[in-house]
Amino acid sequence: MNTTNIQNHWSPEELAVMQKSKLFSNISKPELITLLPCLNGQKKTYTKEEYIYWAGDTITNVGLLLSGRAHIERYDYWGSRHIVHALQPGDLFGESYAASADSTLNVCVQADEDLTVLFLELPKILHMCRSACPFHARLIDNLVSLLANRNVMLNEKLTYITQHSLQDKILAYLSAESIRQHSAYFDIPFDRQQLADYLNADRSALSSALSKLKAKGIIDFQKNHFHLLIPARRES
The missing domain is CATH 1.10.10.10 (Winged helix-like DNA-binding domain superfamily/Winged helix DNA-binding domain)
Structure with missing residues (x-):
């Protein structure tokens, strides 16, 4: 069962993972702590084999893995599983679907072991607050870079499976x-x-x-x- 959301309470280890993630690249620890409430950052834990997202879900948030491992998976009509990507601490997921006009998932995200996820509201990432913090602009740049990297990753996988x-x-x-x-x-x-x-x-x-x-x-x-x-x- 999922734990209750925990807001604005981050361990030193979790903050270290966030700072090493590509999403928060070039954002200092004080800036990160200021930014998380603006993004409605919420923490949830999941147990092994529990699903974080289901195919068919409509999402407006993105997840950042703080601990543990997970997989992005796709199931065909007959129930065969195809792993799209393996997620490690610091990896972001759900950003491509949350950013699209039709945000309905056609993949699942499943815990490969007990893990913790930081959820962030994508609209709050994409739209700067009234204070227009310069580090928020860096956050948007980082997200654009991540979306480009995701496209490269999918092209690489296409190279593997077409051999x-x-x-x-x-x-x-x-x-x-x-x-x-x-x-x-x-x-x-x-x-x-x-x-x-x-x-x-x-x-x-x-x-x-x-x-x-x-x-x-x-x-x-x-x-x-x-x-x-x-x-x-x-x-x-």
Whole structure:
């Protein structure tokens, strides 16, 4: 069950997550504390597997994950799940739908573990208050940047799932994660079933493809920790 909304009461850890988020980039802690009541900031907690948003919901607020993990998911008519995006602390969600003329969701947002969300009213983000604070203008700029980044992220996923083979889909995704995390060693935010749902693949086929890539010396992995390798060249 959701907890009661808690307004204007933020732990140091929660404020640190907000400051590191792209939404509040270049906004100082005093400015952030001033800004949150103007945006009607409200905090809610959810338990594992609980839904934060349901497909069909009409929303005017956006969520910022303060702790825990969640997934943006889409279900087809027959109930098959497709993971659109994994959410980590500091990530924003719901902004594209809340900003559109038709704000009805066609995706769900589900808690992958117990988590806390900061909800903000989008109209209050988009329209500056009478004091016209300069840091509110930075907030609007940050939101526009986030919307652009969301479009890039969706285009990247389209690149993964349109590869010819499942092995190519896996390598395209892992390569992009390696570049994003600036390391050949990295963790992904999915277990096997979730990764299969993200790449629109069957779980057993995914496991088989991963094993073949490991046997070829292209990748190594342990659960959700991966290492990209350069296969040794064979002598002719």
